[in-house]
Amino acid sequence: xxxxxxLAEKLTQNGGDGADLSVDEKELARLLLLRQNLMAEQSxxxxxxxxxxxxxxxxxxxxxxxxNGGLFRDTFLERQFxxxxxxxxxxxxxxxxxxxxxxxxxxxxxxxxxxxxxxxPLPRKPWQTRSSTVEVVPVFNLLPQKRFYAKTGxxxxxxxxxxxxxxxxxxxxxxxENLVFDAVTGTKTPASYLCDYSxxxxxxxxxxxNTLLFVNTRKLEAxxxxxxxxxxxxxxxTRLDRRTNFSVAFENCWRSLTNHGLRSLEVMSQLANxxxxxxxxxxxxxxxxxxxxxxxxxxxxxxLEHSGLFKFNNIAxxxxxxxxQLAHKLNENHSVMFSTRAGALFNTRGHGSNILDRFNVxxxxxxxxxxxHGIGPKDNNSSLGGDYFVSGGLSLISKIPRVASDxxxxxxxxxxxxKLFRNKQELSESFAKxxxxxxxxxxxxxxxxxxFELNFVLPISANSTDALHKGLQYGVGVSFL
Amino acid sequence: xxVPKPLEALFDTFPLQTFxxxxxxxxxxxEKYPFLSTKDLASSNVRFLLAVHNVRETxxxxxxxxxxxxxxxxxxxxxxxxxxxxxxxxxxxEKLQMVQSxxxxxxxxxxxxxxxxxxxxxxxxxxxxxxxxxxxxISAAVAAKSFATGAIDSTVNHFLDTLQTLWVFTxxxxxxxxxxxxxxxxxxASPTDYLGTVQLIENIxxxxxxxxxxxxLYSDYADVAKAPLAAxxxxxxxxxxxxxxxxxxxxxxxxxxxxxxxxxxxxxxxxGKLDSEAKAVLEIKLAAFLVCCVNFLPSSSVLxxxxxxxxLKLVEESISVVLKY
Numbered sequence: 061x062x063x064x065x066x067l068a069e070k071l072t073q074n075g076g077d078g079a080d081l082s083v084d085e086k087e088l089a090r091l092l093l094l095r096q097n098l099m100a101e102q103s104x105x106x107x108x109x110x111x112x113x114x115x116x117x118x119x120x121x122x123x124x125x126x127x128n129g130g131l132f133r134d135t136f137l138e139r140q141f142x143x144x145x146x147x148x149x150x151x152x153x154x155x156x157x158x159x160x161x162x163x164x165x166x167x168x169x170x171x172x173x174x175x176x177x178x179x180x181p182l183p184r185k186p187w188q189t190r191s192s193t194v195e196v197v198p199v200f201n202l203l204p205q206k207r208f209y210a211k212t213g214x215x216x217x218x219x220x221x222x223x224x225x226x227x228x229x230x231x232x233x234x235x236x237e238n239l240v241f242d243a244v245t246g247t248k249t250p251a252s253y254l255c256d257y258s259x260x261x262x263x264x265x266x267x268x269x270n271t272l273l274f275v276n277t278r279k280l281e282a283x284x285x286x287x288x289x290x291x292x293x294x295x296x297x298t299r300l301d302r303r304t305n306f307s308v309a310f311e312n313c314w315r316s317l318t319n320h321g322l323r324s325l326e327v328m329s330q331l332a333n334x335x336x337x338x339x340x341x342x343x344x345x346x347x348x349x350x351x352x353x354x355x356x357x358x359x360x361x362x363x364l365e366h367s368g369l370f371k372f373n374n375i376a377x378x379x380x381x382x383x384x385q386l387a388h389k390l391n392e393n394h395s396v397m398f399s400t401r402a403g404a405l406f407n408t409r410g411h412g413s414n415i416l417d418r419f420n421v422x423x424x425x426x427x428x429x430x431x432x433h434g435i436g437p438k439d440n441n442s443s444l445g446g447d448y449f450v451s452g453g454l455s456l457i458s459k460i461p462r463v464a465s466d467x468x469x470x471x472x473x474x475x476x477x478x479k480l481f482r483n484k485q486e487l488s489e490s491f492a493k494x495x496x497x498x499x500x501x502x503x504x505x506x507x508x509x510x511x512f513e514l515n516f517v518l519p520i521s522a523n524s525t526d527a528l529h530k531g532l533q534y535g536v537g538v539s540f541l
Numbered sequence: 542x543x544v545p546k547p548l549e550a551l552f553d554t555f556p557l558q559t560f561x562x563x564x565x566x567x568x569x570x571x572e573k574y575p576f577l578s579t580k581d582l583a584s585s586n587v588r589f590l591l592a593v594h595n596v597r598e599t600x601x602x603x604x605x606x607x608x609x610x611x612x613x614x615x616x617x618x619x620x621x622x623x624x625x626x627x628x629x630x631x632x633x634x635e636k637l638q639m640v641q642s643x644x645x646x647x648x649x650x651x652x653x654x655x656x657x658x659x660x661x662x663x664x665x666x667x668x669x670x671x672x673x674x675x676x677x678x679i680s681a682a683v684a685a686k687s688f689a690t691g692a693i694d695s696t697v698n699h700f701l702d703t704l705q706t707l708w709v710f711t712x713x714x715x716x717x718x719x720x721x722x723x724x725x726x727x728x729x730a731s732p733t734d735y736l737g738t739v740q741l742i743e744n745i746x747x748x749x750x751x752x753x754x755x756x757x758l759y760s761d762y763a764d765v766a767k768a769p770l771a772a773x774x775x776x777x778x779x780x781x782x783x784x785x786x787x788x789x790x791x792x793x794x795x796x797x798x799x800x801x802x803x804x805x806x807x808x809x810x811x812x813g814k815l816d817s818e819a820k821a822v823l824e825i826k827l828a829a830f831l832v833c834c835v836n837f838l839p840s841s842s843v844l845x846x847x848x849x850x851x852x853l854k855l856v857e858e859s860i861s862v863v864l865k866y
Contacts, residue, residue, distance in 0.1 A: 314736055316652065316740065317652065318652045318657070319652065319653055319654060319655045320655075321655065322653075322655075322673075323670035323673060324567065324670070325567050325568055325570070325571060325590070325663065325665070325670065326567035326570050328592070328649060328653040328663075329570050329571050329647075329649065329653075331649070331650055331652040331653040332650040332652055333650075333652075333734065333736065333737040333740065335734075335736070371733075372733060372734075374734075412570065437562070437565070439565075439567045439668075440669060440670045493560075494560040518555045518556075519555055519556040520555070520556055520557055520558070521556050521557060521558040521559070521560070522556040522558075522559055522560070523559070523560045523561075523562050524559055524560065524561050524562045525562045528555075528556065530552055530555055531552075
């Protein structure tokens with residue numbers, strides 16, 4: 061065994077950290093790593109030079125071979141390798157672009173654990189010695205995701221608890237079709253069953269068609285009621301590698317709002333069955349570096365919903381929702397975020413809006429210093445919501461002193477502002493006045509899946525009907541004001 | 542742990558500014574049928590609302606119409622409230638000189654009730670709901686107040702309360718063996734609201750202890766679990782009878798026979814009583830049931846047609862009782 065092997069074995073035994081190595085051994089390890097990097101760099105530079113010098117070299121893709129692709133339909137695979145099969149003859153540069161495109165298409169479907177691409181040049185035939193065309197067979201070695209996946213668990217916290225079970229079937233028909241069944245029972249959601257089927261549209265990973273069947277019962281504490289919802293939503297969304305993406309959805313649901321210790325007459329008058337059919341359009345522009353806690357970039361979303369498409373619908377409205385976020389890095393330690401939200405519900409065809417469709421403002425993820433749905437009119441402790449709303453927030457995110465700069469814990473100062481307007485008349489009368497404002501400071505933890513906040517909050521100005529939250533306020537979520 | 546006074550005082554200064562919001566009368570969003578009064582009522586902050594399934598203007602005699610709750614319990618409670626508070630039901634040209642009180646009847650969905658049963662009594666003070674009394678509690682309160690003594694009166698009152706089971710049975714009989722017309726009359730249910738109708742029929746069976754009393758009729762429903770295809774077919778074709786519903790018809794016939802056997806005895810008992818609170822309440826409960834049967838059940842229904850045919854005098858007496866209010 062030579063010195064390198066001996067060292068490698070020693071590093072492996074020590075878990076790779078080299079804690080028990082002598083000074084000389086550490087120096088040797090460093091030099092070995094340096095040599096490895098240098099070789100990789102040299103190799104990469106050589107390949108780049110070779111490719112750039114031969115970028116116009118004609119390449120003929122004889123065929124595309126797939127190993128371990130038995131779980132996929134031929135038509136599906138053919139669609140993914142279309143960039144390679146589109147033309148008979150390619151330049152070397154185009155050939156690599158086509159390889160990348162095919163690889164990305166496969167990855168985007170999220171049905172592969174890994175994918176290795178090997179290139180096999182075919183030997184030239186005796187009569188082709190004068191031709192400069194190289195015949196190549198790319199081989200895609202696929203490692204599919206596990207087809208069946210189940211998980212179960214419980215969530216406890218914040219005075220709530222639930223248990224869930226989820227089954228997931230991936231690549232059901234060999235074309236990246238996914239089927240998810242989800243059942244939840246908890247204190248806030250006594251029962252929820254969801255069946256979610258999704259598949260790429262026309263086998264193209266850029267367009268996803270998603271159909272959701274749902275049956276659930278949710279307690280709405282803000283209006284002391286509970287709502288049983290049964291419905292189906294069909295949605296087509298884009299997954300373009302661009303800043304802007306779109307979605308269009310068609311939703312049908314039957315909602316039954318029932319009394320759950322309610323005292324508000326306004327809400328009582330709304331307790332009934334509603335049949336809703338909606339068409340929803342959504343456009344998103346996103347350049348943020350992180351969706352949960354961005355330090356740079358901007359985000360904008362415009363949503364339009366038109367409800368009451370059929371004769372059997374007993375509610376009708378149009379809804380417009382705007383959301384934006386602008387993040388800017390001030391220096392190494394500080395960044396600011398400016399967020400706005402606004403919404404309008406109109407065109408209710410002469411009837412008042414339904415309480416389930418109205419907007420609500422306030423809460424730890426919205427206008428802080430107020431309880432959930434705490435801003436706006438109330439009747440006997442029930443939040444009535446409003447047809448229009450505006451809210452905004454300015455946050456300063458800072459590194460905690462004497463803590464590593466890559467730590468996920470950050471300091472957070474903010475000012476939030478918001479107002480809910482009951483109807484159009486109130487909007488025109490008091491748009492520019494009497495806003496509810498909250499300020500606060502706290503600590504946040506930026507987990508890749510969600511953001512956790514613990515803030516000390518104080519309301520600065522409020523309307524007499526607002527539900528105020530003074531002191532510590534805790535928030536978890538992916539979307540914050 | 543007690544918060545130190547200075548800290549508490551500092552906390553109390555927030556919010557630094559509070560904007561007043563105009564108080565609203567959320568009653569405006571409801572369809573109201575105010576009770577009338579002969580007296581000029583002093584305005585009071587306290588008021589009550591009786592939430593019922595539906596209210597219909599009904600001509601009880603030529604030229605004499607009233608806005609009536611369309612179910613016996615709702616009508617009986619409305620009349621009892623009228624008696625207790627010296628109020629009158631809205632409607633009728635002869636009432637033009639009366640003033641509207643702030644108390645009213647409001648049609649609401651049964652989903653508005655905490656136990657999915659109407660009527661409910663909502664008492665408010667300055668727009669704040671003080672109390673929501675459910676149907677069962679109203680009946681218990683009436684019984685406690687009017688029939689604390691007197692075993693016979695209490696028994697008759699119990700019989701009149703259990704007529705709710707017969708009412709539920711009749712509604713279901715109509716829906717299963719005739720048409721959904723009764724649901725339109727009593728609940729203003731839309732004929733196009735199929736899902737809502739199925740849900741309503743499901744809920745009706747929980748009223749008046751019907752499901753507990755006639756649990757045996759549900760055996761074939763339990764069998765449905767073993768035959769899901771048949772269940773799906775039944776659901777799609779609507780709540781219509783099948784050959785296995787023979788038991789339902791028999792039980793209904795027995796219930797009707799029992800009612801018509803007891804009715805003359807009860808009517809005679811009430812007629813023979815001296816004027817009292819107990820007599821008035823019993824009279825109202827019986828009158829409310831008979832008036833609802835005659836006016837809000839289809840004329841082809843067994844109960845309505847037999848009442849008109851064999852007990853017209855009693856029906857006329859009941860109409861007179863209602864017209865007193």
